[in-house]
Amino acid sequence: MDSGKKIMEKKDTKIEFLIPPKPYLGDEMRNPELGIMYLAAVTLKEGYNVVITDLRCKAPEEFSKYIGNSDVYALTATTPDYLAAKKIAEIAKSKNKDSWAIIGGIHATSVPDKIDIIFDKIGIGEGENTILEILDDFRKGNNEKRIYQSVLIKDLDSIPFPARDMLPFENVFSANGLFVGAGPTATVITSRGCPFNCAFCASKKMWQRRLRLRTPENVVKEIKYIIDKYNVTNFRFHDDTITARKDWIKEVCEKIKPFKIRWRAGTRVDQITEEILQLMKDAGCEEISYGVESLDPNVIEKINKGIKIEDVKSAIKIAKKVGMQVRTFFIIGLPGEKPGYADRLIKFCDETNPDAVDVSTLVPFPGCDIHDNMQTFGLEMDEEDFKKYIMTLGLGKEEEMDADFIFKHDVMSNEELKAERKKSLEYIKSRKMVKNF
Numbered sequence: 001m002d003s004g005k006k007i008m009e010k011k012d013t014k015i016e017f018l019i020p021p022k023p024y025l026g027d028e029m030r031n032p033e034l035g036i037m038y039l040a041a042v043t044l045k046e047g048y049n050v051v052i053t054d055l056r057c058k059a060p061e062e063f064s065k066y067i068g069n070s071d072v073y074a075l076t077a078t079t080p081d082y083l084a085a086k087k088i089a090e091i092a093k094s095k096n097k098d099s100w101a102i103i104g105g106i107h108a109t110s111v112p113d114k115i116d117i118i119f120d121k122i123g124i125g126e127g128e129n130t131i132l133e134i135l136d137d138f139r140k141g142n143n144e145k146r147i148y149q150s151v152l153i154k155d156l157d158s159i160p161f162p163a164r165d166m167l168p169f170e171n172v173f174s175a176n177g178l179f180v181g182a183g184p185t186a187t188v189i190t191s192r193g194c195p196f197n198c199a200f201c202a203s204k205k206m207w208q209r210r211l212r213l214r215t216p217e218n219v220v221k222e223i224k225y226i227i228d229k230y231n232v233t234n235f236r237f238h239d240d241t242i243t244a245r246k247d248w249i250k251e252v253c254e255k256i257k258p259f260k261i262r263w264r265a266g267t268r269v270d271q272i273t274e275e276i277l278q279l280m281k282d283a284g285c286e287e288i289s290y291g292v293e294s295l296d297p298n299v300i301e302k303i304n305k306g307i308k309i310e311d312v313k314s315a316i317k318i319a320k321k322v323g324m325q326v327r328t329f330f331i332i333g334l335p336g337e338k339p340g341y342a343d344r345l346i347k348f349c350d351e352t353n354p355d356a357v358d359v360s361t362l363v364p365f366p367g368c369d370i371h372d373n374m375q376t377f378g379l380e381m382d383e384e385d386f387k388k389y390i391m392t393l394g395l396g397k398e399e400e401m402d403a404d405f406i407f408k409h410d411v412m413s414n415e416e417l418k419a420e421r422k423k424s425l426e427y428i429k430s431r432k433m434v435k436n437f
């Protein structure tokens, strides 16, 4: 039956993906949004008229100059990007009153009920199928639904490679991506999800703790494509836990070895063996990073990290033995952390000597257990004040080192936490363990 509504052609429907700026990052150009490039690839493949407007490093006064006149404006945002995304949506919609502004990504996925009404539609979780559903509704004039979510895609190989061509080369391949000054670097994600359940991490909100892997053949195909097309041989893998499946990582390493690429990746200390790290090193992996978070076993238990300090020490030793650089991530301010944090860190670093140490300040991001069950963890904060959710490594702008913690801790006062952080940061600086992340 003819509903009488005029259906827009896909080719006549202009969709503009918008990447918000992230001035709080040390280098906002270093890691382009793979999520947006994936969505651009699937919408292009479907025949839509697609553009990506990259507002990274742009000041709010300039936004309007870059935003075009489009039918659908699609924004992505982590929590610290959300307020900028809202402002961008306001400007965008003022350009075309009949347009839709839609938002997806981890913030919208974690707190869909707190998304401003300026956004006509919200995409929760994985976006490739969801965006097509929203665009279909736009073309058909169906405007009943606000929140969209689709089932996880079974076969990740079926997703086209990110549309890297849609942005200028330097916006996609940062010269500092692998290491500062190492030259153009591609970012790639070979899997989605992580089976673990750390209380400070929001990965499970997005990927539901289900680890899905692309086939080694498909990963190699993307790497070869990047080398052939862009002449880029530095890679940064953005997987949550790249060694979670041992046979799979072994096969990937064997297959990428002949390409002689340089790369870095991250994993958990309990997910490596010497054999695996050696294979990774032989295949070009120059740096491995591990999440350690705290050196107090009670805190590690409380945040459900599930690792032992002994495993951390041994994983660092193995990485060094095979000749890799090793980076360790710590968080200061986790629930239950007692005074003496800096001393514990100093002792540990003196003993194990990691090449790089990142100490970030806890921010209980929406999507993490600590945020969603704040009282259980003994923390207190104004959860809806989204401008506060800025996490730093404390070493960028001058005021970072002295910034207040954004929550009331269960054991330490704000001043005590700040003193522990200052001592920790001064130590890692003095030991030259600060290397750009």
Ligand code: B12
Pocket (backbone or CB within 6 Å): 022, 024, 025, 031, 032, 033, 034, 035, 036, 038, 039, 074, 075, 076, 077, 078, 079, 080, 081, 102, 103, 104, 105, 106, 107, 110, 122, 123, 124, 125, 126, 127, 128, 130, 131, 189, 193, 200, 201, 202, 203, 206, 238, 239, 240, 365, 366, 367, 368, 390, 391, 392
């Ligand atoms: C790699 C990574 C980084 C990299 C690169 C980030 C980037 N620009 O892509 C670096 C190191 C730079 C980084 C920085 C930060 N990160 Co980070 N990062 C990740 C990680 C591990 C993977 C991201 C990724 O590439 N995923 C792969 C792509 C395919 O997925 P995606 O981006 O989510 O996109 C999909 C969906 O979200 C959806 N989607 C996305 N946008 C849209 C839009 C629409 C309209 C629709 C419909 C759907 C949709 O569809 C996409 C395809 O399926 C995630 C954890 C995780 N496993 O997801 C954390 C994660 C996203 N990061 C997190 C955080 C906190 C940060 C920082 C804020 C930390 C800081 N220093 O302040 C910054 C923010 C930087 C930023 N805004 O980009 C948190 C976010 C929590 C939150 N509530 O905000 C996460 C979840 C990890 C955690 N700690 O819990 N990060």
Ligand code: SF4
Pocket (backbone or CB within 6 Å): 194, 195, 196, 197, 198, 201, 202, 203, 240, 241, 268, 291
């Ligand atoms: S912190 Fe790492 S290991 Fe823990 S759940 Fe998140 S991605 Fe998985």
